[in-house]
Amino acid sequence: MAAVEISALRRVFPKRRGPDHVALDDVDLRIEEGEVFGLLGPNGAGKTTLSRILSTLLLPTSGTVSVVGHDVLAEPRAVRAAVGLVLGGERGLYGRLSARRNLEYWAAMCRVPRRVARERIDLLLADLGLATRADEPVETFSRGMLQRVHLGRALVADPRVLILDEPTSGMDPNAAIGFRQRVHDLRAAGKTILLATHDMAEAEELCTRVAFIDRGRILATDSPARLGLALDDVQTITATHATPATAARLEALAGVRSCTVDRAGNLVVTTTGRDDLAAVLAAVAEEKVRGIGTHGPGLVDVYRTLIADREFSL
Numbered sequence: 273m274a275a276v277e278i279s280a281l282r283r284v285f286p287k288r289r290g291p292d293h294v295a296l297d298d299v300d301l302r303i304e305e306g307e308v309f310g311l312l313g314p315n316g317a318g319k320t321t322l323s324r325i326l327s328t329l330l331l332p333t334s335g336t337v338s339v340v341g342h343d344v345l346a347e348p349r350a351v352r353a354a355v356g357l358v359l360g361g362e363r364g365l366y367g368r369l370s371a372r373r374n375l376e377y378w379a380a381m382c383r384v385p386r387r388v389a390r391e392r393i394d395l396l397l398a399d400l401g402l403a404t405r406a407d408e409p410v411e412t413f414s415r416g417m418l419q420r421v422h423l424g425r426a427l428v429a430d431p432r433v434l435i436l437d438e439p440t441s442g443m444d445p446n447a448a449i450g451f452r453q454r455v456h457d458l459r460a461a462g463k464t465i466l467l468a469t470h471d472m473a474e475a476e477e478l479c480t481r482v483a484f485i486d487r488g489r490i491l492a493t494d495s496p497a498r499l500g501l502a503l504d505d506v507q508t509i510t511a512t513h514a515t516p517a518t519a520a521r522l523e524a525l526a527g528v529r530s531c532t533v534d535r536a537g538n539l540v541v542t543t544t545g546r547d548d549l550a551a552v553l554a555a556v557a558e559e560k561v562r563g564i565g566t567h568g569p570g571l572v573d574v575y576r577t578l579i580a581d582r583e584f585s586l
């Protein structure tokens with residue numbers, strides 16, 4: 273049985289004027305138990321709409337959606353019991369209540385027996401690094417801490433599937449690293465995780481497979497490594513201690529697609545093809561640079577290939 277199974281899903285939002293807005297269009301998706309599955313795409317692609325349908329906050333217009341074998345329309349209670357949802361942003365917690373009280377309240381809503389809830393909440397508060405502030409009102413918490421309370425809330429009923437919608441957006445780098453470590457732990461504990469994110473490095477680090485979604489349609493689904501392999505023309509060379517003159521010389525070479533250097537002297541060269549890598553690498557090595565490294569295409573390159581830059585081309 274799949275953790276999530278979606279077939280021919282369509283979600284339309286009626287508009288007062290003009291044609292209806294199709295937020296999800298003929299989406300098919302299967303996520304196995306224990307996977308960390310990334311949902312990647314630009315603003316408005318349909319990621320939150322999908323997260324909300326999977327957690328029964330929104331109904332599909334047509335198609336079928338099931339979570340651990342339960343249909344979202346026929347068995348919404350069973351789906352709710354199986355899913356924990358963390359939406360980005362700060363809504364959904366009671367600011368004047370402590371972290372512990374927020375979790376207790378949610379546990380009661382989910383009908384977790386009181387004794388089980390008490391023990392679980394103690395464990396969660398400790399695991400999430402919130403034990404010392406557990407009895408303070410959450411309105412005094414930083415954004416990173418609030419997201420950890422949100423995660424605790426999603427975990428309080430011990431769901432099999434976790435849906436994380438841009439969980440690290442707006443977090444400082446240390447808070448985001450800590451949050452990702454929690455996701456690693458949850459994956460090790462066997463949870464299935466759907467992670468909607470704009471952060472390609474985050475997806476590369478955490479996800480077993482990802483789907484690219486744009487304008488409500490799934491464009492590609494595979495592991496980050498295999499998606500990168502499909503783009504065998506982009507190779508990147510990096511180095512430090514470069515100058516603008518270095519970049520200008522390299523940019524003029526055949527086989528170089530782009531070449532940039534920042535103020536700190538970090539050089540990034542992309543080649544026009546895999547076959548050009550050796551020659552361009554040799555030219556970079558001739559320059560007075562240090563710390564030369566190479567890597568193949570990553571999710572950022574896949575993203576830029578699949579999804580046109582509409583923000584700036586309108």
Ligand SMILES: Nc1ncnc2c1ncn2[C@@H]1O[C@H](COP(=O)(O)OP(=O)(O)OP(=O)(O)O)[C@@H](O)[C@H]1O
Binds near residue numbers: 295
């Ligand atoms: N309740 C609604 N009524 C009308 N249109 C909506 C509604 N909810 C979402 N939409 C539209 O559906 C499309 C998909 O939105 P959605 O929030 O799912 O995108 P997203 O991929 O999560 O974007 P972001 O990365 O910006 O969060 C958008 O064009 C959005 O304006």
